[in-house]
Amino acid sequence: MSVLSLDGITKSYGGNAILKGVSLEAEVGEFIALVGPSGCGKSTLLRIVAGLDHGDTGEIVIGGRSVVRKAAADRNVAMVFQSYALYPHLTAGENIAVPLAMRRLTAAQRLPFVGNVLPGQKQIRTDIQRQVKEMALALKIDHLLDRKPGQMSGGQRQRVALARAMVRRPAVFLMDEPLSNLDANLRVHARGEIVDLHRRAGVPTLYVTHDQSEALSMADRVAVMIGGNLLQLANPKEIYDNPSHVEVARFLGQPKINVVETRTDAAGIVRFGDLVLMANRGQAPDAPVKLAVRPEFVRFSPQGAGRLSARVERMEFLGSEVIVHARLDAIGEVMTSKSAPAEAASLAIGQPVDVEIMPERAMLFDHEGARLPAEPLAVAATREKIHG
Amino acid sequence: MITNALSVARIVRLAVLSLGALLFLAPYIFMVSTAGKAQSEIFSSSLSLIPEQWSYIENFSKALSRVSMTTLLFNGVVVCALIFVIQIVVAIPCAYAMAKLKFRAARAMMVLVMLGLLVPIHATALPIYVAFDKLSVLNSYAALVAPFSISVFAIFLFLQFFRAMPDDLIHAARLDGMSEAGIVARVIVPNAWPAITAFAIFSVVAHWNDLFWPLIVVTNQDYATPPLGLLFFRAAEAGDDYGALMAATLIITLPLVSAFLLAQKRFVEGITMTGLKG
Numbered sequence: 001m002s003v004l005s006l007d008g009i010t011k012s013y014g015g016n017a018i019l020k021g022v023s024l025e026a027e028v029g030e031f032i033a034l035v036g037p038s039g040c041g042k043s044t045l046l047r048i049v050a051g052l053d054h055g056d057t058g059e060i061v062i063g064g065r066s067v068v069r070k071a072a073a074d075r076n077v078a079m080v081f082q083s084y085a086l087y088p089h090l091t092a093g094e095n096i097a098v099p100l101a102m103r104r105l106t107a108a109q110r111l112p113f114v115g116n117v118l119p120g121q122k123q124i125r126t127d128i129q130r131q132v133k134e135m136a137l138a139l140k141i142d143h144l145l146d147r148k149p150g151q152m153s154g155g156q157r158q159r160v161a162l163a164r165a166m167v168r169r170p171a172v173f174l175m176d177e178p179l180s181n182l183d184a185n186l187r188v189h190a191r192g193e194i195v196d197l198h199r200r201a202g203v204p205t206l207y208v209t210h211d212q213s214e215a216l217s218m219a220d221r222v223a224v225m226i227g228g229n230l231l232q233l234a235n236p237k238e239i240y241d242n243p244s245h246v247e248v249a250r251f252l253g254q255p256k257i258n259v260v261e262t263r264t265d266a267a268g269i270v271r272f273g274d275l276v277l278m279a280n281r282g283q284a285p286d287a288p289v290k291l292a293v294r295p296e297f298v299r300f301s302p303q304g305a306g307r308l309s310a311r312v313e314r315m316e317f318l319g320s321e322v323i324v325h326a327r328l329d330a331i332g333e334v335m336t337s338k339s340a341p342a343e344a345a346s347l348a349i350g351q352p353v354d355v356e357i358m359p360e361r362a363m364l365f366d367h368e369g370a371r372l373p374a375e376p377l378a379v380a381a382t383r384e385k386i387h388g
Numbered sequence: 389m390i391t392n393a394l395s396v397a398r399i400v401r402l403a404v405l406s407l408g409a410l411l412f413l414a415p416y417i418f419m420v421s422t423a424g425k426a427q428s429e430i431f432s433s434s435l436s437l438i439p440e441q442w443s444y445i446e447n448f449s450k451a452l453s454r455v456s457m458t459t460l461l462f463n464g465v466v467v468c469a470l471i472f473v474i475q476i477v478v479a480i481p482c483a484y485a486m487a488k489l490k491f492r493a494a495r496a497m498m499v500l501v502m503l504g505l506l507v508p509i510h511a512t513a514l515p516i517y518v519a520f521d522k523l524s525v526l527n528s529y530a531a532l533v534a535p536f537s538i539s540v541f542a543i544f545l546f547l548q549f550f551r552a553m554p555d556d557l558i559h560a561a562r563l564d565g566m567s568e569a570g571i572v573a574r575v576i577v578p579n580a581w582p583a584i585t586a587f588a589i590f591s592v593v594a595h596w597n598d599l600f601w602p603l604i605v606v607t608n609q610d611y612a613t614p615p616l617g618l619l620f621f622r623a624a625e626a627g628d629d630y631g632a633l634m635a636a637t638l639i640i641t642l643p644l645v646s647a648f649l650l651a652q653k654r655f656v657e658g659i660t661m662t663g664l665k666g
Contacts, residue, residue, distance in 0.1 A: 086560075
């Protein structure tokens with residue numbers, strides 16, 4: 001059963017389409033990362049789900065009820081903001097208590113002085129205090145409850161913001177780049193913590209980030225948004241290995257995927273060096289296509305006399321791996337290879353190399369970017385060579 | 389060498405500042421001195437700051453007995469407090485709406501606020517006077533307070549301050565279940581103290597010292613504000629008794645001066661903060 005479902009959300013600002021019909025369903029306890037380059041509309045989408053902004057068209061269902069016409073407060077969603085948005089004049093404990101107090105106490109009970117003498121108020125307040133304390137213990141911030149946000153570090157503020165969002169057990173959690181203001185070490189640590197907290201709470205989470213490694217490492221499913229469209233929603237392995245659109249392939253992966261513009265011949269076959277691919281079962285004859293292959297499936301070997309030769313231009317040593325950029329002699333484009341340092345040991349800048357591509361890892365996309373099924377035809381190619 | 393150069397620069401700076409301070413304080417010092425002089429000494433040709441014969445008690449008792457100083461001060465406090473409170477109550481929600489909410493009239497309101505800033509009270513004084521006369525509310529607190537209840541300056545000042553407040557803070561408050569009024573009361577106001585203090589100085593100083601408007605709408609001594617009271621005092625009672633007049637002036641400036649000295653640090657903070665933020 002889906003707890004959160006978005007259907008055909010559109011939004012435009014002054015004739016500028018920001019969201020072009022985004023649909024998405026989150027299952028119970030699922031962690032979905034919305035990832036995309038800046039300006040792709042991911043934050044806008046999150047704000048629309050939260051009720052802080054309104055979509056032009058589309059339906060939002062949370063827990064089986066349509067919430068499009070409901071105010072942010074009545075949607076039972078909690079959000080962690082990039083800037084944390086803690087109330088600067090309240091202590092950490094008071095900050096965490098706010099959502100509970102706003103929901104459980106009546107307007108009269110919240111009044112200063114007057115509220116204190118109303119019946120039932122004391123019981124609720126102690127209850128809230130107990131829950132704040134529990135939440136703080138779970139997040140290991142119980143020693144910070146009396147501090148104001150200004151007296152806390154970025155990491156501590158981030159935890160308080162998490163606690164404030166989690167304390168009222170919302171139906172859906174929304175997170176808008178909650179880790180982007182932390183330093184690199186803390187960020188990796190906080191990733192694991194958020195995933196753990198999410199497991200324990202079991203609340204479906206929409207997590208917006210522009211950091212692909214965050215998305216891939218944390219999420220159950222990753223949604224890649226580009227230019228206002230949700231291009232693909234799949235689990236991290238699937239979306240990395242099997243992108244449905246060339247933009248998804250380009251966005252995910254570090255270093256970037258190699259993309260070469262080429263054409264199919266009359267039989268719908270793409271030839272690129274030793275690589276021979278049948279595009280779309282031969283249904284795409286004589287058409288421009290994009291051939292894409294991830295750097296880890298490209299290998300440069302130091303002969304330089306094969307069918308696809310290149311010259312090493314730049315090498316980046318990253319410790320556990322080496323990234324080699326080489327320019328293809330034939331078409332002048334740069335290809336990137338990622339390999340273990342031992343494999344790249346024999347390469348040097350300026351050296352001519354042969355390019356080898358793993359045929360089953362090569363992907364084809366049509367000229368608009370949509371994925372084309374492709375079969376490697378290594379055997380056929382050999383045969384052709386013999387006959388031709 | 390460095391410390392030497394620094395200390396020379398310091399001395400120059402201090403000298404310039406002291407000279408400026410002296411220039412601005414001179415009238416006040418002269419007033420304090422005159423308040424302690426007897427009539428004959430004030431009109432003598434010699435000019436000395438320290439009175440030859442201390443007549444403070446005499447002058448102050450004259451000032452306090454001939455005019456009901458408590459009424460004047462009370463009127464001043466009531467008028468300033470009413471004006472300030474109403475201005476805040478009107479301007480903060482208005483500035484919040486203009487800074488953080490999206491609605492169609494926002495642009496038009498901004499233009500109106502700008503226009504409002506350009507029109508001086510002197511231009512509207514006559515029509516308002518006529519209207520108040522027709523409504524027969526002249527000689528009342530309402531006449532003193534009403535024209536200033538909406539301060540475009542306050543709206544403008546708070547607008548600038550609120551614009552600098554992060555939107556996410558308001559979004560968080562909305563998600564936490566606060567109404568718009570709740571956001572203003574629980575999030576905006578507690579974080580706007582620097583701006584409110586800064587505005588308090590401008591408002592209270594302007595209206596405590598205002599002579600123009602009270603002079604137009606008040607002819608009854610019972611509603612006179614301190615500066616107007618002084619005018620009545622001079623016209624009716626003192627004539628050319630400058631000693632008593634200065635003593636009275638000293639009494640009515642005292643509340644503001646002491647308030648400023650007491651809360652000096654907060655005031656300066658408030659002004660620099662809003663100044664920096666635009």
